[in-house]
Amino acid sequence: MINLLARALMMSTPLLYGSIAEVYAERTGMMVTAIEGIFLMGAWGGFVVTYLTGNLFWGVMTAMLVGVLTAALYGWITVYLKQHQVVTGVAINTLVLGLSAFFMRVIFGIPITPLTIDPLPHIHIPVLSKIPVLGVILFQQNILTYIVYLIIPLSYFVLYKTSVGLIIRSTGENPEAVDVAGLPVERIRFLVVLLAGALGGVAGSFYSIGFLGLFTTNIIGGRGWIAFAICFLGNWNPRGAFFGALIFGLAEAVGIYIQSSGVELLPNELFIALPYILTIVLTVARRSFNVPAKLGIPYKKEN
Amino acid sequence: MNEKLRDLILTDIAAVLLGLILSGLLMLFLDKNPIQAYSVLFTSVLNDKYTFAEIFVKATPLIFTALAFAFTFKANLFNIGAQGQFYIGAIISVAMSLFLGDSIPRGLALIIIFALTIVGGALWGGLIGLAKARFKANEFLVSMMSTYVALAIMNYLLRTKLLETKMEYPQTDPLNPSVWLPIFIPGTRLHIGFILAVVVAIGIWVLLYKTPIGYRIRVVGMNPDAARLAGISASKLYVIAFMISGGLAAMAGFTEVNGVQHMLVQGFNTDIGPAGLGIAILANANPIGIIFASILFGALKVGGTIMGQMSGIPASIIEIMQGFVMIFVIMSYFVRNEIDVRREKRKLRKVVGQ
Numbered sequence: 001m002i003n004l005l006a007r008a009l010m011m012s013t014p015l016l017y018g019s020i021a022e023v024y025a026e027r028t029g030m031m032v033t034a035i036e037g038i039f040l041m042g043a044w045g046g047f048v049v050t051y052l053t054g055n056l057f058w059g060v061m062t063a064m065l066v067g068v069l070t071a072a073l074y075g076w077i078t079v080y081l082k083q084h085q086v087v088t089g090v091a092i093n094t095l096v097l098g099l100s101a102f103f104m105r106v107i108f109g110i111p112i113t114p115l116t117i118d119p120l121p122h123i124h125i126p127v128l129s130k131i132p133v134l135g136v137i138l139f140q141q142n143i144l145t146y147i148v149y150l151i152i153p154l155s156y157f158v159l160y161k162t163s164v165g166l167i168i169r170s171t172g173e174n175p176e177a178v179d180v181a182g183l184p185v186e187r188i189r190f191l192v193v194l195l196a197g198a199l200g201g202v203a204g205s206f207y208s209i210g211f212l213g214l215f216t217t218n219i220i221g222g223r224g225w226i227a228f229a230i231c232f233l234g235n236w237n238p239r240g241a242f243f244g245a246l247i248f249g250l251a252e253a254v255g256i257y258i259q260s261s262g263v264e265l266l267p268n269e270l271f272i273a274l275p276y277i278l279t280i281v282l283t284v285a286r287r288s289f290n291v292p293a294k295l296g297i298p299y300k301k302e303n
Numbered sequence: 304m305n306e307k308l309r310d311l312i313l314t315d316i317a318a319v320l321l322g323l324i325l326s327g328l329l330m331l332f333l334d335k336n337p338i339q340a341y342s343v344l345f346t347s348v349l350n351d352k353y354t355f356a357e358i359f360v361k362a363t364p365l366i367f368t369a370l371a372f373a374f375t376f377k378a379n380l381f382n383i384g385a386q387g388q389f390y391i392g393a394i395i396s397v398a399m400s401l402f403l404g405d406s407i408p409r410g411l412a413l414i415i416i417f418a419l420t421i422v423g424g425a426l427w428g429g430l431i432g433l434a435k436a437r438f439k440a441n442e443f444l445v446s447m448m449s450t451y452v453a454l455a456i457m458n459y460l461l462r463t464k465l466l467e468t469k470m471e472y473p474q475t476d477p478l479n480p481s482v483w484l485p486i487f488i489p490g491t492r493l494h495i496g497f498i499l500a501v502v503v504a505i506g507i508w509v510l511l512y513k514t515p516i517g518y519r520i521r522v523v524g525m526n527p528d529a530a531r532l533a534g535i536s537a538s539k540l541y542v543i544a545f546m547i548s549g550g551l552a553a554m555a556g557f558t559e560v561n562g563v564q565h566m567l568v569q570g571f572n573t574d575i576g577p578a579g580l581g582i583a584i585l586a587n588a589n590p591i592g593i594i595f596a597s598i599l600f601g602a603l604k605v606g607g608t609i610m611g612q613m614s615g616i617p618a619s620i621i622e623i624m625q626g627f628v629m630i631f632v633i634m635s636y637f638v639r640n641e642i643d644v645r646r647e648k649r650k651l652r653k654v655v656g657q
Contacts, residue, residue, distance in 0.1 A: 086381050094625055098623035283434070
């Protein structure tokens, strides 16, 4: 049970990075529908560089970089060329699926045995990890999970207590006002999309170098979309994203636990599909949404 | 030719060429000569009847998934779940085909299978529309998630109820030849599903542009407020649009199972949903344009496979070509808009100048 909860927290870590990324971006009116592709590029970049250098730090940094690059392409087309966000996202997701597989081949050829690396180690925090129950769950995780502990309160603070947060939120609610105040709406949106790319890249690397220690092109398998969904379900705020990610992490951990237990009471596929079913149910059940007013709408200056 | 159509065709061609050139440059990373790879591709496509026909075989399911996306797009709805509706269609087609076997005449059997497949896809898709209409759920999100649910259902059935009698691989038994779609060019795999797809595309064009329901769908898409004032119930149309869209995507399952695979295999055609979206965008969501854009994407698929066999270029080049083409097509919307604005300005200046 304790192990299951520790596992749930671990599985929710990348979803947290991803959904916080979406919260920031969507608060400025930008849906980052390329999130699935950003996750995949992060997983790919993180793995490749870690494998080649043997250094997990550079792996995570690369993941961040390729996440930013993918987001930059997305941001350029949607913010500056003002093209449709859903359509652009699907196109980029298709492209990076091909690119990641193609460059695995370019870099590694056709390997005889699957390429693996040692994933990020679990760090036992002195004293705290000795606390019964909670210590195992909270303080025997890897570094990315510890960072996420800081990101959530920080995001909350930035979004609601600082002028930067006010600008971000206003850009999604009333870009005209932001423009009149002399602030560049498009640049704000573009920069926040880049930030989302950095966070999303790290999220993706969690799957390849955070715990699996390998890369396949189906490693993300819709989890970027789940992070996207968590942002919606969490009502576009960091607290909602936090609880949402925990629920989905738990669903995933339970699924893995039941599959590996070997007892088949219900079909395994049901547990694989559980996060997706959960998303549908919650999307349908949830009534009051606090959608940013200009979500998905490009900003066009009146001349 | 009207200026806008000319712009559309010219910018689309430019987008496709740019996509192919960029993909070609990537081949240099593998020390492959892209010019040689592309010329091998063209000669083998043009010299070989089987390969040439294969383009249309690959285009067939794409026409359906592209129509599925385009149809809801016209109502300003996003059905990103065509992949899942295709899986549902494939499941129903294979189950019914195995069940019917050669018990009834081919024509009757095929009609029954086709009809039930559409019903299944329409129900699956209709649920998304219902979630949107009744609960104001985000249809984009729900349709995206429904694909993964459909995939899980298919994988479950493939290892239980539909598992082959040898029980070796997660796939079904081969279908009885009496429920195969007839081949219409001997010596190839080109089956009448392609003709069906073309007919359906024309039918969808008629439905959208020549019938009251199509008119209502377009009005809701273009201006929901005006639609409401005109007494058009948007929520009812959401359900109808998604039912039709789901039915269209499911048809791809029918033509793939009964026309090409003659069985259901785990993990086949995993990208026709996203590709369909790209095609719909390339064709500006026009059903007739979709036929041609699908043939182009079919050619990319066949071409990618040939390059793999002849030049040792990995199959991922197909997704790269599709992805680049899609991205350049999206950019071409921007370019066309710019051209349009400039043209209007020129006209205005002329008028003012006089």
